[in-house]
Amino acid sequence: MALRSFCRCTLFLRHVRNVGIQTCPTISSRHTRLLSTSPIFRTDMAVPSDEDRPQFPGSKSTFTEKLEFLQPDSYDGIPVYRVMNRNGQVIDPTQDPGLDKDTIVKMYKTMTLLNTMDKILYESQRQGRISFYMTNYGEEGTHIGSAAALDPRDIVFGQYREAGVLLWRGFRIDEAMNQCYGNAGDTGKGRQMPVHYGSKELNFYTISSPLATQMPHASGAAYAIKRAGMDICVICYFGEGAASEGDAHAAFNFAATLDAPVIFFCRNNGYAISTPTKEQYRGDGIAIRGPAYGITTIRVDGNDVFAVYNVVKAARKLAVEENKPVLIEAMTYRVGHHSTSDDSSAYRSVDEVRYWDKEDHPIGRLRRYMLSKDYWDEDKEKEWMQETRKNILQEFAKAEKVKKPSPTEMMTDVYDSLPRSLEKQLEEMKQHVEQYKEHYPTDKYDEIHD
Amino acid sequence: MASITGLTCKTFAPISLFLRSLRKSLPKNLVRNASAFTFHPQDPDKSLGETAKMNLFQSLTNAMDIALATDQTAVIFGEDVAFGGVFRCTVGLADKYGKDRVFNTPLCEQGIVGFGIGMASVGATAIAEIQFADYIYPAYDQIVNEAAKFRYRSGNQFNVGGLTVRSPWGAVGHGALYHSQSPEAAFASCPGLKVVIPRGPTQAKGLLLSCIRDRNPCIYFEPKVLYRAAVEEVPVQDYMIPLSQAEVILEGNDITLVGWGTQVHVLWEVAELAKEKLGVSCELIDLQTILPWDEETVVKSVQKTGRLLIAHEAPLTGGFAAEIASTIQEQCFLHLECPIQRVCGWDTPFPHIFEPFYLPDKWRCLEAIRKAVNY
Numbered sequence A: 001m002a003l004r005s006f007c008r009c010t011l012f013l014r015h016v017r018n019v020g021i022q023t024c025p026t027i028s029s030r031h032t033r034l035l036s037t038s039p040i041f042r043t044d045m046a047v048p049s050d051e052d053r054p055q056f057p058g059s060k061s062t063f064t065e066k067l068e069f070l071q072p073d074s075y076d077g078i079p080v081y082r083v084m085n086r087n088g089q090v091i092d093p094t095q096d097p098g099l100d101k102d103t104i105v106k107m108y109k110t111m112t113l114l115n116t117m118d119k120i121l122y123e124s125q126r127q128g129r130i131s132f133y134m135t136n137y138g139e140e141g142t143h144i145g146s147a148a149a150l151d152p153r154d155i156v157f158g159q160y161r162e163a164g165v166l167l168w169r170g171f172r173i174d175e176a177m178n179q180c181y182g183n184a185g186d187t188g189k190g191r192q193m194p195v196h197y198g199s200k201e202l203n204f205y206t207i208s209s210p211l212a213t214q215m216p217h218a219s220g221a222a223y224a225i226k227r228a229g230m231d232i233c234v235i236c237y238f239g240e241g242a243a244s245e246g247d248a249h250a251a252f253n254f255a256a257t258l259d260a261p262v263i264f265f266c267r268n269n270g271y272a273i274s275t276p277t278k279e280q281y282r283g284d285g286i287a288i289r290g291p292a293y294g295i296t297t298i299r300v301d302g303n304d305v306f307a308v309y310n311v312v313k314a315a316r317k318l319a320v321e322e323n324k325p326v327l328i329e330a331m332t333y334r335v336g337h338h339s340t341s342d343d344s345s346a347y348r349s350v351d352e353v354r355y356w357d358k359e360d361h362p363i364g365r366l367r368r369y370m371l372s373k374d375y376w377d378e379d380k381e382k383e384w385m386q387e388t389r390k391n392i393l394q395e396f397a398k399a400e401k402v403k404k405p406s407p408t409e410m411m412t413d414v415y416d417s418l419p420r421s422l423e424k425q426l427e428e429m430k431q432h433v434e435q436y437k438e439h440y441p442t443d444k445y446d447e448i449h450d
Numbered sequence B: 001m002a003s004i005t006g007l008t009c010k011t012f013a014p015i016s017l018f019l020r021s022l023r024k025s026l027p028k029n030l031v032r033n034a035s036a037f038t039f040h041p042q043d044p045d046k047s048l049g050e051t052a053k054m055n056l057f058q059s060l061t062n063a064m065d066i067a068l069a070t071d072q073t074a075v076i077f078g079e080d081v082a083f084g085g086v087f088r089c090t091v092g093l094a095d096k097y098g099k100d101r102v103f104n105t106p107l108c109e110q111g112i113v114g115f116g117i118g119m120a121s122v123g124a125t126a127i128a129e130i131q132f133a134d135y136i137y138p139a140y141d142q143i144v145n146e147a148a149k150f151r152y153r154s155g156n157q158f159n160v161g162g163l164t165v166r167s168p169w170g171a172v173g174h175g176a177l178y179h180s181q182s183p184e185a186a187f188a189s190c191p192g193l194k195v196v197i198p199r200g201p202t203q204a205k206g207l208l209l210s211c212i213r214d215r216n217p218c219i220y221f222e223p224k225v226l227y228r229a230a231v232e233e234v235p236v237q238d239y240m241i242p243l244s245q246a247e248v249i250l251e252g253n254d255i256t257l258v259g260w261g262t263q264v265h266v267l268w269e270v271a272e273l274a275k276e277k278l279g280v281s282c283e284l285i286d287l288q289t290i291l292p293w294d295e296e297t298v299v300k301s302v303q304k305t306g307r308l309l310i311a312h313e314a315p316l317t318g319g320f321a322a323e324i325a326s327t328i329q330e331q332c333f334l335h336l337e338c339p340i341q342r343v344c345g346w347d348t349p350f351p352h353i354f355e356p357f358y359l360p361d362k363w364r365c366l367e368a369i370r371k372a373v374n375y
């Protein structure tokens, strides 16, 4: 069976490349037939065909008398869809998403805002002002391209390196600062490490550190949304490292078998902390797994914000209109260290990093595009960068002055209401801190209350 | 390090200066306040010969170095272990012993432990690393249903005694929900496993070598806050410390204090405070092995002191202190002068910014001693 199907996958992917982002109608109908219990499918099963096809319920294929193993390299690598080349020139004008100037400038501004916020928060961690930070350097294109193509009502299940998606949706700098400080303004009430953002208002579920756990959640949420008849979808971001977890497999397989309208968006940035992709998997990245699960799949240049936009827009249509899961593998590069706990010079060369930073950066590519269109110039750049830096530093200084939430908040929200046992523990803590107050940093926190 | 971020960041210096100007002095690290502990180094055992100064992660590297050198079947694997591990415990070992013996795995905890079980099942020595104890749960099925029951279910035809799972454990000052947990109690109800937690470099080396060579699957939790903070003169030779034996660190008459890992150091300071402030003489016991635990040493001590305090970072309810307390009330009922005291984390997830209020710190422990002796 497999060789043929694999060839067909490759054909499908080639077709996708040829027609750009439109999906192949033959393939979609094939998928629908495979996944549904349509009468056609049942007839296929029941009536032995003249061609003497295998009737095994577990697969649809043909017989062969050739003993031939399917080799991992018996098909081409999945192509990387792009709109612009590295110089920011659109290669095939039919693929230009045709966004207006304001939208493009907003994309650029959000990408650079994220970049400046990262620089400031990274540095502030180095100075011991916040406890931890993770930058998004080099992956701004994947965030903004995808976020811009979604409906703001679409539900986001993130991993942790997707702050740009939040910024695009209107997450304010002060909200980010408050979370990183875990101060009384943090909607997460100071409980989680920095960068574990969440916003009910922006349909962005709160980040959880354990990897890939959000992936099956995304499938489940999408399934429920489908049942509720809502015209929205779910997007689930994850790293190529997280894709090795068992939960990733469960998520793909559930979404495929239950036709859940979810977009799986893999940020393949080359590393999982120190582990390079060649030690993470042996196949052709994450995208190749899609067809194996029966999921419509595409690979995209994550440093090309327009390409990401096109792909997510098309994927969203498939999810919302046809109730299909879609797998997108965005190829990019983690320019920064994994986190403030990491020094990546221990496992990769500065030259390698420099290449991506200088030669193939999503911000640089979009800037070149904008310069060529006269949407942007040096003066605008200077002015915008100054303004952004000033704003962020102001918000930062403000957030630093805000007290931490009341230690009472340590005990709330464990359950919907405080159980008796915690009521007792809260009382005990209160009494203890009162009695030993000189040993607790109570002045830095709002007061303990019942 | 700055060079890399510096690549994308031409404006680094001014930002840095501005941040510094925000406040004259940096805010004192909030979390260090009440949760502070003082590491009490152990005197080197002269009978073990030559020593070298090592911190906890170095003594663990040293133990694994010896394990690889003395056992050709031994391998070390896990996420990011090849370049030395995120806590630097395996630095240099891949270079010394080769990539087939010290290697990265794909990012999958159930895979790591399952793979280790398979290796151990054919007689190899498998030393698996789970990057944080908080991330051991995807492997829970493999540990609890497979590793722990491999011998029993086969009538002792098969076993995976060669498996050791190492994992960083416990509070660190800023780890929050998912970089701070102490899940030892979750494994304490899994007959077939051994669960071990060291308190310092010398003991860590001997206990890890025992776990690696023990003929039962072992879970070895490493107090991550001690990796750098704990420094001792560690014997360089190959030595082992027996499992399932608690150590009486301080002898005393009025109350027995039981802890493991980092908490031993908190209790050590508490014992000093209790003497100074309350005139109470404490007997301090490091349990070391959680499963199967050394009942006898604790019973003997409580029969003498008549009082018991157990402290751990994990939540109170269902914590291992509950198990100890129930055994001791059964064995020492008539010796007890007061209810057994448990000072533990509250029954909440581990909170980031509230860590100083969450931990069973020295003041909470001291207060419990005061209550116990005044009962």
Ligand SMILES: Cc1ncc(C[n+]2csc(CCOP(=O)(O)OP(=O)(O)O)c2C)c(N)n1
Pocket (backbone or CB within 6 Å): A161, A209, A210, A211, A238, A239, A240, A241, A242, A243, A267, A269, A271, A272, A273, A334, A338, B079, B107, B109, B131, B135, B138
């Ligand atoms: C279950 C689990 N195991 C291990 C970790 C520790 N960890 C945090 S991030 C990370 C690497 C993730 O890499 P990837 O998914 O590629 O995302 P990236 O950091 O590259 O964005 C690891 C191993 C974790 N958070 N959760």
Ligand SMILES: [Mg+2]
Pocket (backbone or CB within 6 Å): A239, A240, A241, A267, A268, A269, A270, A271, A272, A273
């Ligand atoms: Mg990655």
